[in-house]
Amino acid sequence: MSNAYLFPGQGSQFVGMGKELFDSNPEAAEYFNKANEILGFDLKEIMFEGPEEKLKQTEFTQPSIFLHSVALFKTLNAKTDMVAGHSLGEFSALVACGAVSFQDALKIVRRRGELMQKAGTDNPGTMAAVIGMDDEAVEKVCEQASAETSKEVVAANYNCPGQLVISGYKEAVEKAVELAKENGARMAMLLPVSGAFHSTLMQPAYDGLKNQLEQLNIETPDCPIYSNYTAEPTTNPEEIRSNLLNQLLNPVRWTQTLNNMNANGADSFVEVGPGKVLQGLVKRTLKGVEISGHQ
Structure with missing residues (x-):
């Protein structure tokens, strides 16, 4: 073993x-x-x-x-x-x-x-959990939200299949949460964190x-x-x-x-x-x- x-x-x-x-x-x-x-x-x-x-x-x-x-x-x-x-x-x-x-x-x-x-x-940002979408779909949502807001949001934690945490500027993360919900995420919500870690x-x-x-x-x-x-x-x-x-x-x-x-x-x-x-x-x-x- x-x-x-x-x-x-x-x-x-x-x-x-x-x-x-x-x-x-x-x-x-x-x-x-x-x-x-x-x-x-x-x-x-x-x-x-x-x-x-x-x-x-x-x-x-x-x-x-x-x-x-x-x-x-x-x-x-x-x-x-x-x-x-x-x-x-x-x-x-x-x-x-x-x-x-x-x-x-x-x-x-x-x-x-x-x-x-x-x-x-100094660089205020936030993170959000996205549940019920595969990794590639979340990555695409982040790319779209970044393009629409001209601010970075990226996948930050690949925790397990169907559970990712995203990270970046608040405006971009909020946009990605909105897009994830529109694209069928079971749940997408902001996390109570003090920064945009792993970005x-x-x-x-x-x-x-x-x-x-x-x-x-x-x-x-x-x-x-x-x-x-x-x-x-x-x-x-x-x-x-x-x-x-x-x-x-x-x-x-x-x-x-x-x-x-x-x-x-x-x-x-x-x-x-x-x-x-x-x-x-x-x-x-x-x-x-x-x-x-x-x-």
């Missing part, structure tokens, strides 16, 4: 996340305390007690989900045959497969969250993170990591570095990632971190595989 370990991204956070783990597992608790030391503020208090509005801010959401996922993974003694993470989750996956240290990854995740939040303020509106975050990513120490991982940018496996540190940066401006190819993992032998998929979002996406993408999770 080949085990694929999956790590969630933004949207899986909730007030109280990680509290039970912290209280019940001394090994995990060490990671929470270490994170507070590294960051210089009490992240676990935001995770455990909120308020929700603060936890939902990208600069706190990203390190919170990363910390929960990694601290939990470290308690599992898991054997990973392959790993992947959804957007931010790619950093958790890199720690899980031994490519990046916990300390280095936490610092860069914190910086990524700050930069993405700032990019969302060119994140260029300031890309520019801001580039230098830090170039300095990041990346080792050869213990197993292949599947990149959001390519949906392909790699163990090459320089490819990993390049993929992490390109991920900011390009779509998360999650459907393609799951299909590729399965084609390469994965028959057991384990989600590690808050929530069960990825388990649901595996269920809607692959047939005849084992699906489980640790929260």
Whole structure:
């Protein structure tokens, strides 16, 4: 049996996340305390007690989900045959497969969250979920909406067959939602997000993170990591570095990632971190595989 370990991204956070783990597992608790030391503020208090509005801010959401996922993974003694993470989750996956240290990854995740939040303020945009249309139909809707508004809207997350998230300027995203409904989408709705993630509106975050990513120490991982940018496996540190940066401006190819993992032998998929979002996406993408999770 080949085990694929999956790590969630933004949207899986909730007030109280990680509290039970912290209280019940001394090994995990060490990671929470270490994170507070590294960051210089009490992240676990935001995770455990909120308020929700603060936890939902990208600069706190990203390190919170990363910390929960990694601290939990470290308690599992898991054997990973392959790993992947959804957007931010790619950093958790890199720690899980031994490519990046916990300390280095936490610092860069914190910086990524700050930069993405700032990019969302400086280049206001939004995202929308489109359900019940195939990928090509959604891409065409985005092209049409971009042409009609002269503003960018693109596919941002290929989550599972029939479920895409689009991203771009508000006016263009709203137009794409309208067109998707006209073209038979079962549902198309704006999402409560702080920016147009995985689109060119994140260029300031890309520019801001580039230098830090170039300095990041990346080792050869213990197993292949599947990149959001390519949906392909790699163990090459320089490819990993390049993929992490390109991920900011390009779509998360999650459907393609799951299909590729399965084609390469994965028959057991384990989600590690808050929530069960990825388990649901595996269920809607692959047939005849084992699906489980640790929260």
